[in-house]
Amino acid sequence: MASALVAEVARRLARRARWRPFEYAFWLAALASVFLLPGRHLILTEIAWLALFALSLDLILGYAGIISLGHAAFFGLGSYVAALLAKHGRGSDLTRLMVTLGVALIMREIANQIPDITGGADGLQGVVVAPILGVFHFDIFGHVSYAYCLIVLFVLFLLARRVVYSPFGLSLRAVKGNALRASSIGISVNARLVAIYTFAAFYAGVAGALLAQTTAFASLDVFSFERSADLLLVLIIGGTGYLYGGLIGAVIFKLMQDWIANLTPQYWQFWIGLVLVLIVLVGRDRVGLWTGGVRALAERLTRRLAPGAAPVPVPPGEGH
Amino acid sequence: MLTILFDGIAYGMLLFVLACGLSVTLGLMNFVNLAHGSFAMAGGYITLVLVNRAGLPFFAGLPIAFVATALIGALFERTLYVHVYSRSHLDQVLFTIGLVFMSVAAVDYVMGSQQVFIQIPSVLQGRFEIFGVGVGRYRLLIIVICGLLTVALQLILSSTRFGSRLRASVDDPRVARGLGINVNAVFSLTFAVGSGLAGLGGALGAEILGLDPTFPLKYMVYFLIVVTVGGTSSITGPFAASLLIGIADVAGKYYVPKFGAFVIYTIMIIVLILRPQGLFARAAGK
Amino acid sequence: MPVVLETVGLEKHFGGIAAVAGVSLKIEKGARHALIGPNGAGKTTVINLLTGVLRPSAGRILLEGQDITALEACKRVQRGLARTFQINQLFLDLTPLETIGLAIAERLGAGAHWWRLIGTNPQVVEEIVEILARFHLTDVMYERTGNLPYGKQRLLEIALAIACRPHVLLLDEPAAGVPEDERHEILATVAALPGDVTVLLIEHDMDIVFSFADRISVLVNGALFVDGAPEEVARDPRVKAVYLGESLDA
Ligand SMILES: Nc1ncnc2c1ncn2[C@@H]1O[C@H](COP(=O)(O)OP(=O)(O)O)[C@@H](O)[C@H]1O
Ligand SMILES: [Mg+2]
Numbered sequence: 001m002a003s004a005l006v007a008e009v010a011r012r013l014a015r016r017a018r019w020r021p022f023e024y025a026f027w028l029a030a031l032a033s034v035f036l037l038p039g040r041h042l043i044l045t046e047i048a049w050l051a052l053f054a055l056s057l058d059l060i061l062g063y064a065g066i067i068s069l070g071h072a073a074f075f076g077l078g079s080y081v082a083a084l085l086a087k088h089g090r091g092s093d094l095t096r097l098m099v100t101l102g103v104a105l106i107m108r109e110i111a112n113q114i115p116d117i118t119g120g121a122d123g124l125q126g127v128v129v130a131p132i133l134g135v136f137h138f139d140i141f142g143h144v145s146y147a148y149c150l151i152v153l154f155v156l157f158l159l160a161r162r163v164v165y166s167p168f169g170l171s172l173r174a175v176k177g178n179a180l181r182a183s184s185i186g187i188s189v190n191a192r193l194v195a196i197y198t199f200a201a202f203y204a205g206v207a208g209a210l211l212a213q214t215t216a217f218a219s220l221d222v223f224s225f226e227r228s229a230d231l232l233l234v235l236i237i238g239g240t241g242y243l244y245g246g247l248i249g250a251v252i253f254k255l256m257q258d259w260i261a262n263l264t265p266q267y268w269q270f271w272i273g274l275v276l277v278l279i280v281l282v283g284r285d286r287v288g289l290w291t292g293g294v295r296a297l298a299e300r301l302t303r304r305l306a307p308g309a310a311p312v313p314v315p316p317g318e319g320h
Numbered sequence: 321m322l323t324i325l326f327d328g329i330a331y332g333m334l335l336f337v338l339a340c341g342l343s344v345t346l347g348l349m350n351f352v353n354l355a356h357g358s359f360a361m362a363g364g365y366i367t368l369v370l371v372n373r374a375g376l377p378f379f380a381g382l383p384i385a386f387v388a389t390a391l392i393g394a395l396f397e398r399t400l401y402v403h404v405y406s407r408s409h410l411d412q413v414l415f416t417i418g419l420v421f422m423s424v425a426a427v428d429y430v431m432g433s434q435q436v437f438i439q440i441p442s443v444l445q446g447r448f449e450i451f452g453v454g455v456g457r458y459r460l461l462i463i464v465i466c467g468l469l470t471v472a473l474q475l476i477l478s479s480t481r482f483g484s485r486l487r488a489s490v491d492d493p494r495v496a497r498g499l500g501i502n503v504n505a506v507f508s509l510t511f512a513v514g515s516g517l518a519g520l521g522g523a524l525g526a527e528i529l530g531l532d533p534t535f536p537l538k539y540m541v542y543f544l545i546v547v548t549v550g551g552t553s554s555i556t557g558p559f560a561a562s563l564l565i566g567i568a569d570v571a572g573k574y575y576v577p578k579f580g581a582f583v584i585y586t587i588m589i590i591v592l593i594l595r596p597q598g599l600f601a602r603a604a605g606k
Numbered sequence: 607m608p609v610v611l612e613t614v615g616l617e618k619h620f621g622g623i624a625a626v627a628g629v630s631l632k633i634e635k636g637a638r639h640a641l642i643g644p645n646g647a648g649k650t651t652v653i654n655l656l657t658g659v660l661r662p663s664a665g666r667i668l669l670e671g672q673d674i675t676a677l678e679a680c681k682r683v684q685r686g687l688a689r690t691f692q693i694n695q696l697f698l699d700l701t702p703l704e705t706i707g708l709a710i711a712e713r714l715g716a717g718a719h720w721w722r723l724i725g726t727n728p729q730v731v732e733e734i735v736e737i738l739a740r741f742h743l744t745d746v747m748y749e750r751t752g753n754l755p756y757g758k759q760r761l762l763e764i765a766l767a768i769a770c771r772p773h774v775l776l777l778d779e780p781a782a783g784v785p786e787d788e789r790h791e792i793l794a795t796v797a798a799l800p801g802d803v804t805v806l807l808i809e810h811d812m813d814i815v816f817s818f819a820d821r822i823s824v825l826v827n828g829a830l831f832v833d834g835a836p837e838e839v840a841r842d843p844r845v846k847a848v849y850l851g852e853s854l855d856a
Contacts, residue, residue, distance in 0.1 A: 005735050005739075005744070006728075006731055006732050006735050009703065009725070009731055009734065009735055009747075010725050010726075010728065010731045012725075012748070013703075013707075013724050013725025013726075013731065014723065014725045014726065016724065016725070017723050017724070061410070162720075162721065162723075163720050163721075165723050165724060166719055166720045166721060166722055166723060166724065167707075167708075167711045167716055167717050167718070167719050167720075167722065167724055168717070168718050168719060168720035169720070170700075170704060170707070170708060170711075170724055171708060171711075171712070171717050171718070173697070173699065173700065174697050174700065174705075174708050177697040177698060177699050177700065178695055178696065178697055178698075180659065180695055181691070181695040181696065181697065181766075182697075183658075183678075183679040183680045183683075184657060184659070184679060184680075184683065184688070184689060184691075184695070185683060185688070185708060185709040185712055185766060185767075185769070185770055186680050186683035186684050186709070186712045186713060186717075186770060187680055187708070187712055187717060188678070188680045188681075189680065191718075192718070195718070195720075229417045229421070232413075232414060232417070233414075236414060266428070266429075267425045267428065267429055268425075269421045269422075269424060269425040270421065270422050270424075270425030270426060270429075272418075272421050273417070273418040273419065273420065273421025273422035273423075273424075273425065274418065274422055275418070276414050276415065276417055276418025276421065277400075277415055277418035277419060277422065278418075279414065279418075280404060280407070280411045280414050280415040280418070281400075281403055281404075281415075
């Protein structure tokens with residue numbers, strides 16, 4: 001009796017990490033876009049690296065509950081300062097906010113001060129990028145770069161997915177939910193936060209490198225506060241805490257940006273601001289519900305297409 | 321050397337007038353208002369229109385900037401901000417960043433993106449020397465006005481009925497409510513006055529800080545640094561922090577121009593690592 | 607019996623107020639020790655100091671003879687000191703299954719594993735199932751904790767502390783807010799704890815205290831007022847006057 005229950009529980013736990021129809025559909029669509037949308041590869045490349053950036057932010061915001069305003073500059077140093085701060089504990093939301101922002105600004109100053117390497121405020125143009133594996137050259141239509149970005153995104157996504165479904169990932173959600181209780185059952189809150197910061201910083205670093213590689217251009221813009229704010233918006237549109245938020249958000253954000261920029265190129269920031277304000281006033285949960293609804297719909301459709309797949313309940317506690 | 325100190329003090333006092341409203345609202349409602357700089361910008365542009373276009377005297381423009389921005393602040397507080405007080409910090413950050421973006425684009429649309437200057441009366445232009453120290457007239461004015469404001473604020477806080485209610489509310493809003501203090505009303509008034517002061521600071525500071533549509537983004541960081549370094553438990557903390565930041569920034573830009581704004585960011589991060597609650601926070605607490 | 611948990615001159619000030627004023631307490635191994643006192647006496651603050659949620663203003667804390675005053679909260683748990691909270695502190699977005707699993711994985715040193723998937727460690731799963739059954743949580747184990755009725759949440763609050771397999775368990779009003787007819791469920795689980803687990807119980811219900819405790823400490827205004835066997839405490843006229851009298855009036 002008891003052992004049957006143990007087996008049942010183990011089975012249900014194992015099923016949490018199983019791939020859902022929705023996920024197959026998402027990645028199949030991404031794969032299809034490589035072949036079916038050759039004319040859109042430039043914007044798709046941008047979407048792919050933005051998605052990776054947003055995924056990185058989701059790891060610390062959606063899973064550990066830390067607000068970062070300096071995320072665009074998370075190239076290593078940021079994580080260590082943040083780690084140091086976390087180690088000394090007691091930091092409030094605002095303190096973390098300011099440290100992440102401060103680190104971003106310092107990174108920008110540094111980049112600005114060493115124009116020989118970074119090109120200063122003009123950015124760095126004409127970066128010569130070696131062909132991937134010495135074979136695939138980047139072309140101006142972005143075919144190779146899109147495939148490359150998508151592969152990197154997919155591999156890193158798989159890694160993140162694995163981590164999220166591990167005991168470590170679960171403990172992050174516990175820390176986010178109630179740090180006091182987490183430390184009262186023996187979880188070293190600071191060590192976990194440092195670990196996920198570092199992990200997310202690595203993702204952001206890769207995203208930044210992808211950007212430089214595929215556009216052969218790097219600019220101080222990536223360090224700016226506006227970039228970090230955009231990133232927050234991407235994630236909020238898609239919803240936090242289920243890994244696909246950043247990916248879906250990146251698609252919607254880029255398409256929206258493209259569309260608005262065509263309408264009013266100069267004042268596009270106004271509309272971004274309006275979207276942020278409205279999202280908060282309406283309630284992020286409800287916006288999340290919206291993407292949740294889309295997900296549910298996609299899930300139902302794919303299930304109809306693949307009748308063999310068993311219905312898998314969305315694990316409780318997951319979602320926006 | 322002393323001139324730099326003088327300029328730094330003027331800059332610091334300006335920062336204090338700009339940021340003190342933010343510090344009080346943060347302490348009072350634990351509300352992160354990244355859009356504080358937008359109110360400062362509003363004050364600056366209102367004065368610009370009044371003085372440069374309508375030909376009002378500069379000294380008449382300043383109080384109008386204060387009152388007008390305070391009214392705008394009160395309006396926003398009552399209509400928009402009230403909806404987000406009880407939300408998470410993430411929501412507050414998103415919401416106020418949204419407002420910043422909107423204000424930046426809107427001002428760009430209406431006033432253009434170039435940097436503008438408010439015409440100041442000729443008596444305020446130029447410098448004179450006292451004991452070999454170069455003293456800018458305009459900066460002297462800033463020090464005088466901001467100094468008077470600081471003293472006035474301190475007096476209001478320490479010896480009026482409103483001040484004691486405000487202090488009680490900042491100390492512990494729940495207890496204050498229990499004592500029958502209408503914390504929401506205290507907060508609305510404080511928010512309005514804080515916005516007004518920011519507007520006044522924006523008008524006064526246009527000459528030194530420059531005024532263009534990106535003002536809220538550029539200086540948001542400075543305000544937040546003042547607040548985080550100074551702590552939110554009193555106004556002496558932010559005041560001291562403003563002076564420290566002002567002097568460090570001016571001196572840093574003068575002596576090590578290559579490192580520019582570096583100095584203050586570094587100061588901030590070091591302070592926050594050593595004292596996460598702010599340099600001047602009360603020793604007690606958790 | 608050896609002393610497992612000891613405080614020496616423990617003090618905690620909030621602003622000008624001394625919530626805990628020089629408490630020196632000895633708790634013996636295997637004891638069923640009750641800490642009682644009127645509301646605001648400082649009982650919860652003592653627990654917060656013992657577990658490292660708060661840092662003492664003065665004084666020392668010894669666990670099994672070793673000074674843990676400066677130790678982080680999570681390290682104290684690893685040394686066998688666990689607690690429950692007067693007001694539930696649960697992971698509302700997780701299920702009871704996940705919640706208990708967290709504590710067990712953490713104790714077994716598997717909490718930081720980032721490559722292994724959840725549910726693949728049979729030792730953890732077996733223990734989860736056992737604890738959930740013991741606390742009558744099996745039928746709700748897949749539900750979101752935030753959606754559970756209060757009584758079940760209260761059980762989970764205690765189960766979570768037990769899952770840490772403590773040597774010393776600190777219970778802060780475990781039956782608080784639980785209706786009369788559900789209390790016995792909670793108290794039965796506490797009474798069924800192995801004899802070598804030391805328990806410090808905070809409780810207002812005198813019937814429970816006197817049927818459970820083999821030693822009672824009375825805290826008033828942050829200071830230890832009386833400390834002794836139940837009979838002594840019951841007889842003490844000062845306790846009658848100050849504490850029992852007050853609770854009868856209330
Ligand atoms: N974090 C805190 N900050 C300020 N005062 C506190 C805090 N925690 C407790 N107190 C005060 O300390 C005293 C003791 O509280 P507590 O330990 O909760 O009492 P008990 O658990 O015995 O009812 C009370 O006066 C309470 O208001
Ligand atoms: Mg208590």
